[in-house]
Amino acid sequence: MSDLPEPMPAGYRSQAVTKADAQAVHRLVTVCEHELLGRAVTGFDRVAADLGAPAGEPAPDTVLVRDSKGRPVGWVWVKGRRARVHVHPEHRGRGLGRSLLDWAEARAGRSGADRLSQSVSDSDEAARSLLRSSGYFPLVTEWLLAIAMPVEPEVPKPPSGIRVRPFRPGDERAAYEVTEDAFDEWQSRRQTYEEWARRTVERASFEPGASPVAFAGDRMVGVVLSIDVPGSDEGYVERVAVRNDHRTRGIARMLLRQTFRTFYDRGKRACTLWTHTDTGALSFYEGIGMTVRRSATVYSKILTTGEQPAVPARR
Ligand SMILES: CC(C)(COP(=O)(O)OP(=O)(O)OC[C@H]1O[C@@H](n2cnc3c(N)ncnc32)[C@H](O)[C@@H]1OP(=O)(O)O)[C@@H](O)C(=O)NCCC(=O)NCCS
Structure with a gap:
């Protein structure tokens, strides 16, 4: 072929x-x-x-x-x-x-x-109808969340025993471990370091100054990785993760609010990020004041038999 x-x-x-x-x-x-x-x-x-x-x-x-x-x-x-x-x-x-x-x-x-998936904006009727007529079924909902920042965002103090500083050279491998360990809870395949780095810390628009990392002692336990999209008036958060033995202590909220503050200080008046059904984190983001701006659906098709399962398989 x-x-x-x-x-x-x-x-x-x-x-x-x-x-x-x-x-x-x-x-x-x-x-x-x-x-x-x-x-x-x-x-x-x-x-x-x-x-x-x-x-x-x-x-x-x-x-x-x-x-x-x-x-x-x-x-x-x-x-x-x-x-x-x-x-x-x-x-x-x-x-x-x-x-x-x-x-x-x-x-x-x-x-x-064995299957192929693609994400299509829920307002893209033409693409949705092409996918449905080609045997695709909806699998996951994705949400673009945004927070408006008309005034300087407040940043809570770190929980006790947690130290925070901006990302710096040398943090790459630890940030990879924290984010991929956390994403392994729902993603189907762990990214190699090279794949992960190409999409995060090696991007020209990766913004270390707006990417705070949290430590317990000398162990990295939480990370936010941000992108300063050229020409955009909004900050963008690419990854959020906290080690599971440090969850629900307010670390992610504190890191995100630090990120919002940094982007605010640089003149941005909104921040956005994407999440989806599998992360289970939508209500976490809503709880820190973000709201859904738009949504998309991941459509999927089984390639091997052409038959769709009664219960759709996860990605
Ligand atoms: C989502 C995640 C980053 C939250 O980290 P965390 O440090 O535990 O979050 P915080 O402690 O700052 O939570 C702040 C509040 O949200 C709540 N919360 C935390 N995770 C939540 C979730 N998944 N769903 C609903 N509420 C949640 C907390 O209980 C807390 O509530 P409170 O204000 O009443 O005290 C973490 O669970 C994680 O790393 N998950 C795996 C990776 C992932 O899915 N990242 C998001 C990808 S888009």
Whole structure:
């Protein structure tokens, strides 16, 4: 089977993607986000991180579609059980989304995945209907939570025996252990250090100053990792985790409120983060004053038999 989707709808051609295409892919993603959400939400370095191949080499997991004038109009990314598909708003309704989805399923199947999932904004009717008609079922709800900061956020004192300071070089491995140990409570596969670092501390927009870490003695027990998305007037929290033997002592609330304060001091007047059904943390975030701004649904499809289970499997 070809490594590119085929056949493509008339007038379009697909190509492998290298790091040199990252700007084109990012522009395409942000055009789609503007159309759907009224603002760009994906930073350039997130796209660059997804195109993880060394410079010059085609990334094995992505395909870019161009129209007859060479303009980028569609993109698919698939890794393990997860996929993302974007089609330029002016090129919808021509079968591009289905071609890219078919390719993602074939690609995931060949790499041994038994199911494929993708997250779609609940306001994206076209994508939801494509997925439903392609055999996908809703699996998990994701929420974008936000907190407005019209005045300087107050920061509670650390619980007794807990010391807090901003993230600094050398904290990477301990922060990886704390966040991945905590996320292992619900995630299906632990990320390697390299995967984790590419999406967090190695991003150009990672903001150590707004990423407080908590210690009990010399052991890191809590961490918030933040992103300062270029051009955004909002701070973004990428990871929150507290070691399970230090839970419900107020450590996460204190770290998050410290993060909000730091972003406030830098002129931001809101902070956002994503959470989802599996974390069970929605009411925790609501309890510290965050509210749901929008939601998305993870749709999933079983690839091996084509039959859907009576009780949907977790991701
Ligand atoms: C979610 C998490 C970060 C909370 O950390 P924590 O340090 O225990 O939270 P805090 O002690 O600051 O909790 C503050 C308040 O929220 C409550 N709370 C904590 N976790 C909660 C949860 N999962 N659901 C509902 N309430 C919760 C606490 O009881 C406390 O309530 P109080 O104000 O009445 O005292 C932690 O459970 C964790 O690391 N989970 C695994 C990783 C994860 O899912 N992270 C979030 C990814 S989006």
